[in-house]
Amino acid sequence: MTDFVSVANVSVRFDSDRGAVTALENVSFEIPRGGFLAILGPSGCGKSTLLRVTSDLITPTEGSVSLFGSSPAEVRRRRDLGFVFQDAALLPWRTARENVELPLEVGNGARLAERARSPEEMLALVGLADWHDSLPHELSGGMRQRVSIARALVTAPKILLMDEPFGSLDEITRDRLNEELLRIWRETQTTVLFVTHSVQEALYLGQQVLVLAPHPGRVREMVEPDLPQERGLEIRDTERFVQQAAHLRALLEPVP
Amino acid sequence: MKREHMLPAATLASLLAIWGLVVYLFNVPEYIVPSPLHVARTFTRDFGMIARNLVPTAIESFLGFFVGNLASIVMATVFVHQKTVEQALFPLAIIIRSIPIVAIAPILVLMLGNDMTPKVLIAALICFFPTLVNMVKGLSLVDPQALELMKVLSASKTEIFFKLRLYNSLPYLFAALKIAASASVIGAIVGEWIGSTEGIGALIIQATYNFDTGLLYATIAAAAMFSVLFTALISFIERRVVKWSPEIG
Ligand SMILES: Nc1ncnc2c1ncn2[C@@H]1O[C@H](COP(=O)(O)OP(=O)(O)OP(=O)(O)O)[C@@H](O)[C@H]1O
Ligand SMILES: [Mg+2]
Numbered sequence: 490m491t492d493f494v495s496v497a498n499v500s501v502r503f504d505s506d507r508g509a510v511t512a513l514e515n516v517s518f519e520i521p522r523g524g525f526l527a528i529l530g531p532s533g534c535g536k537s538t539l540l541r542v543t544s545d546l547i548t549p550t551e552g553s554v555s556l557f558g559s560s561p562a563e564v565r566r567r568r569d570l571g572f573v574f575q576d577a578a579l580l581p582w583r584t585a586r587e588n589v590e591l592p593l594e595v596g597n598g599a600r601l602a603e604r605a606r607s608p609e610e611m612l613a614l615v616g617l618a619d620w621h622d623s624l625p626h627e628l629s630g631g632m633r634q635r636v637s638i639a640r641a642l643v644t645a646p647k648i649l650l651m652d653e654p655f656g657s658l659d660e661i662t663r664d665r666l667n668e669e670l671l672r673i674w675r676e677t678q679t680t681v682l683f684v685t686h687s688v689q690e691a692l693y694l695g696q697q698v699l700v701l702a703p704h705p706g707r708v709r710e711m712v713e714p715d716l717p718q719e720r721g722l723e724i725r726d727t728e729r730f731v732q733q734a735a736h737l738r739a740l741l742e743p744v745p
Numbered sequence: 746m747k748r749e750h751m752l753p754a755a756t757l758a759s760l761l762a763i764w765g766l767v768v769y770l771f772n773v774p775e776y777i778v779p780s781p782l783h784v785a786r787t788f789t790r791d792f793g794m795i796a797r798n799l800v801p802t803a804i805e806s807f808l809g810f811f812v813g814n815l816a817s818i819v820m821a822t823v824f825v826h827q828k829t830v831e832q833a834l835f836p837l838a839i840i841i842r843s844i845p846i847v848a849i850a851p852i853l854v855l856m857l858g859n860d861m862t863p864k865v866l867i868a869a870l871i872c873f874f875p876t877l878v879n880m881v882k883g884l885s886l887v888d889p890q891a892l893e894l895m896k897v898l899s900a901s902k903t904e905i906f907f908k909l910r911l912y913n914s915l916p917y918l919f920a921a922l923k924i925a926a927s928a929s930v931i932g933a934i935v936g937e938w939i940g941s942t943e944g945i946g947a948l949i950i951q952a953t954y955n956f957d958t959g960l961l962y963a964t965i966a967a968a969a970m971f972s973v974l975f976t977a978l979i980s981f982i983e984r985r986v987v988k989w990s991p992e993i994g
Pocket of ligand 2: 536537538652
């Protein structure tokens, strides 16, 4: 149990003025420590909701989430969670380095001193060694997202949650960041949950791919791609990759 | 001089020229509208007296500016942390705001006597509401993702306030302070209209009663210059403090 992220029978319902919305229904899956799970599904199928349940931003209506044997709230308080948002969510008045330092300044972050990674090292890890003192508005979209990855990793979290982090980037930048993310994941051995609605991205990144279906959000299938551990971007042109991508794409079709 | 400075300067010069020309061509009597040249001469001749009267007005404006804005910043901070207080007081504040300050001025002078206090209070009242509204906006309109980030980081309310809300409010605050700077000067002058013996407001009343239009216009020009300088000072501080907003600087 303690070596897995396990989500068991999780349902999330929102009560709004226009009636109740079931965002997730009876979602269960398990991933091993150090794994990389890509969560794939069309818009509105509950991908963000799933990450928000995992990070204790909302409590599930039913079911439970266990992160290596602890509840999301405990893990959050221990500061073992890193979160990367879709549009970076950097504080515009802080330089790149100050943004990366933020997690060490709040929520008893100072007490993490002995396990925390150095902000300089984190910026170097994401390829921004020369940009410490730049303000967010002086950086490109891709660079901002790199800063936010460095910020998420600075507390050396056990689990990294990423909600469509590269969704608003151009394809070239996105490819490069995909490659770098795999390298960072290997180097830091963090467990990653990565939300995307790109089939290519999910298949390239994921050791496992969780396909969700919408209305209500539920598990369509858990796929374990048959691809080599070490993979470069060129793998996406191989027949093996193309076939499995077609399979994933078929899973995204509406269920008859 | 840069083009962006030259154009308004040219406009001002032309307006002054047209003013002078109209007064000259239509033979407007001096006690109705003085010529720009006459105003300039009075300004240099009576500079000492105008400057002496500017001092109390400036002090009242600064004090009113300080007190009014400080009060609204404190109140906005309370509003953001105590929703109940906001719900109880904010509508009331809006109602009080719609009472014209000029109309309250005599009441305050009657209540507080004829020293600086009522003038400072009027200036403070004029500053208070725009800053309150903007500060509440600035403290509450934070990026929802940044708020979620703070929650994931287990940040306390105090940390969220000092690391997120306060910085977020600064562009809003300075927008309000620039309005408040000139508004506080208006407040001080209005306060001085009622039975004061010194200050720009008192000088305006005196000059009007004596049909001394040259002095009247020169006094108004002095008040305007002071107001512009005050606003420029705030803009200057804003550029030092708010460096991150790409549209500024
Ligand atoms: N706070 C909320 N209140 C009410 N309904 C919500 C709330 N959050 C999400 N929902 C609903 O839950 C469903 C799933 O939303 P969610 O944001 O998790 O989808 P998503 O898969 O992340 O979509 P996208 O790819 O567009 O980001 C949607 O129908 C949405 O309207
Ligand atoms: Mg989403």
